[in-house]
Structures are given as structure tokens and as C-alpha cells.
Amino acid sequence: xxxxxxxxxxxxGTSKAVVFNGKDLPDGQAVxxxxxxxxxxxxxxxxxxxxxxxxxxxxLSKVVIVRPSDRDDADVDxxxxxxxxxxxxxxxxxxxGNMASCVGPFxxxxxxxxxxxxxxxxxxxxxDTNTRxxxxxxxxxxxxxxxxxxxxxIPGVSGTGAPVVLEFLTPGGAAxxxxxxxxxxxxxxxxxxxxxxxxxxxxxxxxxxxxxxADLGKTATEQPGDxxxxxxxxxxxxAVRRAGAVAMGMAATPEEVKRSNPKxxxxxxxxxxxxxxxxxxxxxxxxxxxxxxxxxxxHRAITxxxxxxxxxxxxxxxxxxxxxxxIEGKDLRVGTPSGVLTVTADVRSASGGTEAVSAGTxxxxxxxxxxxxxxxxxxxxxxx
Numbered sequence: 001x002x003x004x005x006x007x008x009x010x011x012x013g014t015s016k017a018v019v020f021n022g023k024d025l026p027d028g029q030a031v032x033x034x035x036x037x038x039x040x041x042x043x044x045x046x047x048x049x050x051x052x053x054x055x056x057x058x059x060l061s062k063v064v065i066v067r068p069s070d071r072d073d074a075d076v077d078x079x080x081x082x083x084x085x086x087x088x089x090x091x092x093x094x095x096x097g098n099m100a101s102c103v104g105p106f107x108x109x110x111x112x113x114x115x116x117x118x119x120x121x122x123x124x125x126x127x128d129t130n131t132r133x134x135x136x137x138x139x140x141x142x143x144x145x146x147x148x149x150x151x152x153x154i155p156g157v158s159g160t161g162a163p164v165v166l167e168f169l170t171p172g173g174a175a176x177x178x179x180x181x182x183x184x185x186x187x188x189x190x191x192x193x194x195x196x197x198x199x200x201x202x203x204x205x206x207x208x209x210x211x212x213x214a215d216l217g218k219t220a221t222e223q224p225g226d227x228x229x230x231x232x233x234x235x236x237x238x239a240v241r242r243a244g245a246v247a248m249g250m251a252a253t254p255e256e257v258k259r260s261n262p263k264x265x266x267x268x269x270x271x272x273x274x275x276x277x278x279x280x281x282x283x284x285x286x287x288x289x290x291x292x293x294x295x296x297x298x299h300r301a302i303t304x305x306x307x308x309x310x311x312x313x314x315x316x317x318x319x320x321x322x323x324x325x326x327i328e329g330k331d332l333r334v335g336t337p338s339g340v341l342t343v344t345a346d347v348r349s350a351s352g353g354t355e356a357v358s359a360g361t362x363x364x365x366x367x368x369x370x371x372x373x374x375x376x377x378x379x380x381x382x383x384x
Contacts, residue, residue: 097304
């Protein structure tokens, strides 16, 4: 008989994940990782994860772990695990901003947060163990449970929901320790087979390598499927990503770069585009267009951490993002394949250079299923 493990299945923003209460998980990361891979259906040579709960895309192949925090400045700890679709890999090297939206509501519904019976709004302080940063999640509650129904819509998700307002504190240097890992707003990467290419290497919430779409023969208005199908482009993008990671100090050689980070984002000026739902967005509706690669594929919207990093980067003097967006102020409207995402950042000049004080936006979330996932008992045994 298979073992049972209590879990919930959530949509957070434009992603989905199996979410666990940390107290229910067995000891040992290796054991947990084997369970996570089994539950999601990885590895799958067909790329569909039909034998698990994954959806064949990086945005649909995720695990979230939530537990009460021992820290004075946090209520709960949040650990994100990216499950590769095509190989037996559970990656802890990145954060997920979209799934961050479900952590507070999950903690409330699991009874980890004490609420007054008449309370209508909750603020949950969350420690992201992947980035070692704090973020705050604020959302409506009723009868000591998170409210899901509301009239807020977000690009890439049909229907509406209750807002979850996210504020990531001091997001700079989440992976490398520095907002500008090289100390420069723009670097020239030497990419094998491509030659020198200008890039802005920014680390806020998650590290991103920003390049001009035009330098790769694109506009950043294309559909993700068309970009994924361009094998020459995908090869060049991966080479740029690896060169950027080495320049940022994330790996000693291109071969050692992890799949999860950094991301790569192609930038284009604001221009008319058609989103995946068929809606047309004119030039005045957004400040720039972004097409972002995550785990080897172009995202159908944009990773939320990528959106917040872009908001920060738009305020870094001299960066390619600032040059492309040309905005003044804290708010940035990002054109993505699924529509326009508004993100905000508070970036200030400091004695040591530029400081990212905070970055944020809002999401919706929904608890889709609760119960138990099943796995064979042999996964608890160390492989011989």
C-alpha cells in the first residue's frame, strides 16, 4: 500500500504548486526530493508529467513548504522547490514570487497564524529561505480563513479573486549578495558563437540577465511558443544566461551554472502586441515589453520575481531596463505574453551606490484541492 502525505494544491498568481506543511514531511532532504519528484511526475521524457501532478511547464512543476518560523521578524518560513520536468532534479536555487502569494493564506488556513474572530485583514511576515529575505503578505480574511473570492484580475489567469498584496523587503542581492553583482549597470558579455553582447546583470528578488531583444533579432512582442520553437535563439539565450551567471559570480564556469538561476529577459520598447487571450495592447498601455526565460522555456507571462527585478532595474541609472522603459517614478507597467503587469519598487541612492528598499505587486491565489498525495514506501529507503 502507498504512503499518504497531507498536502494542498494551489494556484498562486500564474503558477501552480503542491503545498506542504513542513511538520508533515519526513526528515532528510534526499527523501523529500524523491517524494516531490514522484508526486509531480518527474522526470518525464515526454515533457507532460502525466504520471504526476505537474503540468509539463516550469510554472506548473513546483513544490512549496511552509512552517512556523523561529525568527523574531517572521511568522512563517517559506521554501520553494523547482521540480525539473525532464530530469530528476529538485532545485532550491531560486525563489518563486507567484507561489509566494499562497504562503500567507495557506499559513492562515493551517492555523499557523493567530487571528481575532472579527479580523478582516491579515498581515503575514514571511521568511523566504531560498533568498534569505523577508516579505510581507496582506490579504482579506473572514472567520479566521483566507478569502479567495474577489474582483481582482491578473494577466494570464481567467476569472477574478481576492487581492494578495506582496512587499519584498531589501530584495537586492537575493542570490549574489549585491544588487549589481559586477558593480556595473551595463556589462559586455563575450558569448561563444554570438560575440560581444550588452547586458544588465541585476539581482533583485531573483537574478536576471537583461538583453535587448533587437540584439538577438527579436522584438519582445513574440508569443512564447514561437520563441521556444526557434532552436537557434534558444541556444543563444542559454549561452547568454551561462555567460551572465559566470560574470555575476554564480558559477566558476558556464558548465557549472544551475538551471533555475539566473533568468534571461529580452527587452523591447513599448509597442503594440497581442496577448495569449487574443487581447490587443496598444503602445500607451505599458512602458516596455519583456519576454523572460525560466528553466529553458519562455514564460507564458513573467515570473513575479522577474517582474519585481525589472521594476528595480528600471530605476538603476544607466541600465538597459531604464534605457528601454524611460520612466520616472516607482511604478512600472510590463508588457508580457499574457498582458500588462504593474509592479513597483523603491530604489534609492546610497553611500555604496544604489539600494533597493522594497519591491512589490499584487496577485490572486486559490486553494484548488486539499487532501493527501500518495507515494511508494520504498522512496523512504536510501537507494543501494
